[in-house]
Amino acid sequence: MRLLIAGWHGQVARALIEAAPASPHVKALAAGRPALDLRDPKSVERAFGDIEPGIVINTAAYTGVDQAETEPDAAFALNQEGARVLARAAARRNVPVIHLSTHYVFDGGKPEPYVESDEPHPLTIYGRSKLEGERAVAEANPHHVIIRTGWVFGAVGRNFVTKILGLATGEDPLRIVADQHGNPTYAPHLALAILEVARQLTQHERDASIWGTYHAAGTGATSWHGFASEVVGCATRLGRPEVPVEPIVSLDYPTKAPRPFNSELDCTKFERAFGLRLPSWQDGVADCVGRLLQP
Numbered sequence: 001m002r003l004l005i006a007g008w009h010g011q012v013a014r015a016l017i018e019a020a021p022a023s024p025h026v027k028a029l030a031a032g033r034p035a036l037d038l039r040d041p042k043s044v045e046r047a048f049g050d051i052e053p054g055i056v057i058n059t060a061a062y063t064g065v066d067q068a069e070t071e072p073d074a075a076f077a078l079n080q081e082g083a084r085v086l087a088r089a090a091a092r093r094n095v096p097v098i099h100l101s102t103h104y105v106f107d108g109g110k111p112e113p114y115v116e117s118d119e120p121h122p123l124t125i126y127g128r129s130k131l132e133g134e135r136a137v138a139e140a141n142p143h144h145v146i147i148r149t150g151w152v153f154g155a156v157g158r159n160f161v162t163k164i165l166g167l168a169t170g171e172d173p174l175r176i177v178a179d180q181h182g183n184p185t186y187a188p189h190l191a192l193a194i195l196e197v198a199r200q201l202t203q204h205e206r207d208a209s210i211w212g213t214y215h216a217a218g219t220g221a222t223s224w225h226g227f228a229s230e231v232v233g234c235a236t237r238l239g240r241p242e243v244p245v246e247p248i249v250s251l252d253y254p255t256k257a258p259r260p261f262n263s264e265l266d267c268t269k270f271e272r273a274f275g276l277r278l279p280s281w282q283d284g285v286a287d288c289v290g291r292l293l294q295p
Helices: 011-022 041-051 072-092 125-140 160-167 187-203 224-237 268-274 281-293
Strands: 002-006 027-031 055-058 097-102 144-149 174-177 212-215 245-248
Touching: 002 011, 002 041, 011 027, 011 187, 041 072, 055 072, 055 187, 072 097, 072 125, 097 125, 097 187, 125 144, 144 187, 160 174, 160 224, 160 281, 174 224, 187 268, 187 281, 212 268, 224 245, 224 281
Parallel strands: 002 027, 002 055, 055 097, 097 144, 144 212, 174 245
Antiparallel strands: none
């Protein structure tokens, strides 16, 4: 399987690059700016010509949730138009595309976990740009699998886990939002699932029913407060000082872009279609913290 990973700086892209060599019969090539710039159709065409992939995974995205509120053109240029350019180039070659999206397409007002058929209603520019990106991919390439996920973290780059570990260094308590809930998703766990989806899409007869939108996230749900408490607990067991983690409400931590109160995703459809279930988010935290704090 010859695999093109669009984007190489993000957490999921780097996890895919790390995991791909361990997968038999996979030759993965990652490309990002300037070699592959989704805002430049010519660079996309060159990448397809050079790599000749059998499947494409699009991890490239504008991910600044707050920044997007003041940079909407930049967000839509990459998340909508860039996604369309990549999906269209793949479609011309009859190449399927796996496209990553986000829980931010929902407003968070539903009391239960979101399923794929729930009506999207993004609260933010970022969420709107990702939703329009989903629609652009679906219109441009009938052979698409769109994967919505959320609360992604890993041992590389900046994310919630690295932020908490950076803050939990003294005796001062951490004050963390407790009224927003979601599924923390460990990037290496998600990467392994994506690679298996890619394998299934290229090695089996393509059933038309397989194409569409799915939710894939870490198993289990928690609040940001619960997430932070787990990170601190893992760090304490590895010799870090114990730091109190105090719950606060969203009003105590204002952000430029509103956050959904409920970001939980129901992943049943993904499990049934591909036979895959991501490990628990707690397992991901334990591995991540261990990697970050190893001597």
